[in-house]
Amino acid sequence: MAKRIDFNFDNTLASRVGAEGLTANDLDYSSSKDVVNAFRARVDSGEIGFPNLPDDKRVIGAINEFAQSMRKDIDDVLLVGIGGSALGPYALDVAIRGPHPVQLDVSGKAAGKKIVTRPRLVVLDNVDPGLIDAALSSLNPKRTAVCVITKSGSTAESLAQLLIVREWMTKSLGKKARSRIIAVTDPQKGELLKIAQEEKYPLFFVPANIGGRFSVFSPVGLVPAALIGLDINALMKGARDANALCWKTNANDNPALQSAYVHYALDTKRQKKIEVVFAYSSYLWASAFWYRQLWAESLGKKVNRKGEVVHTGQTPVAALGVTDQHSQVQLYAEGPKDKMITFWGVDKYRKDVKIPKDLKQYDSTGYLGGKMMSSLFTAERRATEAALTEAGQPNCRWMLPQVDEYNIGAFFQMLEFQTAFCGELYGIDAFDQPGVELGKKLTYGLMGRKGYEDFAKMLK
Numbered sequence: 001m002a003k004r005i006d007f008n009f010d011n012t013l014a015s016r017v018g019a020e021g022l023t024a025n026d027l028d029y030s031s032s033k034d035v036v037n038a039f040r041a042r043v044d045s046g047e048i049g050f051p052n053l054p055d056d057k058r059v060i061g062a063i064n065e066f067a068q069s070m071r072k073d074i075d076d077v078l079l080v081g082i083g084g085s086a087l088g089p090y091a092l093d094v095a096i097r098g099p100h101p102v103q104l105d106v107s108g109k110a111a112g113k114k115i116v117t118r119p120r121l122v123v124l125d126n127v128d129p130g131l132i133d134a135a136l137s138s139l140n141p142k143r144t145a146v147c148v149i150t151k152s153g154s155t156a157e158s159l160a161q162l163l164i165v166r167e168w169m170t171k172s173l174g175k176k177a178r179s180r181i182i183a184v185t186d187p188q189k190g191e192l193l194k195i196a197q198e199e200k201y202p203l204f205f206v207p208a209n210i211g212g213r214f215s216v217f218s219p220v221g222l223v224p225a226a227l228i229g230l231d232i233n234a235l236m237k238g239a240r241d242a243n244a245l246c247w248k249t250n251a252n253d254n255p256a257l258q259s260a261y262v263h264y265a266l267d268t269k270r271q272k273k274i275e276v277v278f279a280y281s282s283y284l285w286a287s288a289f290w291y292r293q294l295w296a297e298s299l300g301k302k303v304n305r306k307g308e309v310v311h312t313g314q315t316p317v318a319a320l321g322v323t324d325q326h327s328q329v330q331l332y333a334e335g336p337k338d339k340m341i342t343f344w345g346v347d348k349y350r351k352d353v354k355i356p357k358d359l360k361q362y363d364s365t366g367y368l369g370g371k372m373m374s375s376l377f378t379a380e381r382r383a384t385e386a387a388l389t390e391a392g393q394p395n396c397r398w399m400l401p402q403v404d405e406y407n408i409g410a411f412f413q414m415l416e417f418q419t420a421f422c423g424e425l426y427g428i429d430a431f432d433q434p435g436v437e438l439g440k441k442l443t444y445g446l447m448g449r450k451g452y453e454d455f456a457k458m459l460k
């Protein structure tokens with residue numbers, strides 16, 4: 001890596017924040033070799049696959065080739081998926097191209113053709129009928145590629161949307177629609193696989209040992225990313241370079257491991273049950289939501305791997321800098337001492353804007369004129385960090401050299417490793433999600449799916 005992503009935890013230390021901070025005893029890295037090796041054993045045995053994704057050059061090449069052949073025929077990419085099957089691709093899109101909404105004008109019609117970012121990525125990750133209606137109204141079925149992504153191949157939300165989108169595509173394209181519906185699913189299990197094979201959709205696989213929230217560098221994230229024109233080679237190079245650091249057993253050389261220890265110690269030794277991720281970049285806003293799922297679903301567990309009841313996990317909260325300084329910081333500074341704050345900062349912004357030297361005669365504008373907007377942004381982050389430190393609230397910081405494919409690849413990979421290491425520290429399985437299964441089964445029961453009648457009865 002050129003300029004490296006940096007993790008700084010000075011403001012979590014008691015020497016900076018007082019009683020709520022960590023002492024040298026709290027940050028005991030003596031188990032670091034065991035933690036890394038325990039996780040490595042799960043990867044080497046094939047149980048967990050995400051660290052190996054960036055090395056799969058065959059899949060990366062196939063996705064690039066496929067995307068290149070399809071891009072000339074499409075204006076938009078419509079993603080059907082939810083949870084880990086949507087948050088990653090959306091985060092990549094927003095990180096590299098910025099946020100862009102799907103909106104109708106007030107008359108309920110599509111907002112016209114003045115759309116600068118093509119192909120748009122339109123994400124159907126909710127079953128709100130208004131969202132689906134607005135999304136389809138704003139798209140041309142003849143110029144749209146659909147990515148239907150579900151690892152299990154059976155998620156109710158995604159399959160309901162597939163039925164609607166398939167009908168919408170077929171009405172205008174007939175059987176040709178099938179070549180424009182790309183399925184991403186498990187190579188062996190699930191009914192999306194069967195549907196895709198029968199209808200001959202282009203098909204990409206999510207390896208069996210990759211769970212939804214760790215799948216951003218599998219075809220789940222890479223197919224939509226390549227279709228909208230992101231440089232997935234740079235993304236994967238970043239993730240590969242991060243791997244080289246993440247396997248180091250000395251926490252001082254491994255930011256993901258060090259960050260895992262800091263989070264774990266703040267939770268277990270200082271009862272910081274909430275982690276606020278304060279992203280100081282609108283480009284990183286969707287990434288904060290991707291991380292929120294990663295942290296919450298991976299570490300929020302009732303039992304540990306010995307079967308003991310432990311109820312682990314920090315509650316992740318996403319905040320946007322500077323916007324949420326004007327909405328949340330009062331609480332973070334003076335509210336309950338149950339939080340740690342993790343800043344995500346950026347060294348170099350994609351664009352900078354000079355503030356005009358006008359209205360010099362006024363105090364509130366005179367000092368701003370001639371300065372760069374980036375210096376205001378950076379000053380506000382630094383000021384918020386200092387104010388929270390002064391208020392005795394432990395805070396740490398991830399600093400990205402810039403938000404581009406390479407650094408996002410490295411950053412996301414480090415956050416996935418951080419999560420896996422934290423799972424080892426808590427002694428829980430960071431890769432399952434038993435807590436969401438009952439809700440899924442009850443929904444199937446309520447919607448009349450065969451085999452789930454008992455769950456419907458449970459509710460009645």
Ligand code: PA5
Pocket residue numbers: 082083084085149150151152153154155158211212213214297433
């Ligand atoms: O992380 C997870 O495993 C979940 O959030 C899933 O991604 C989510 O439930 C969607 O599942 P699927 O991809 O099977 O449709």
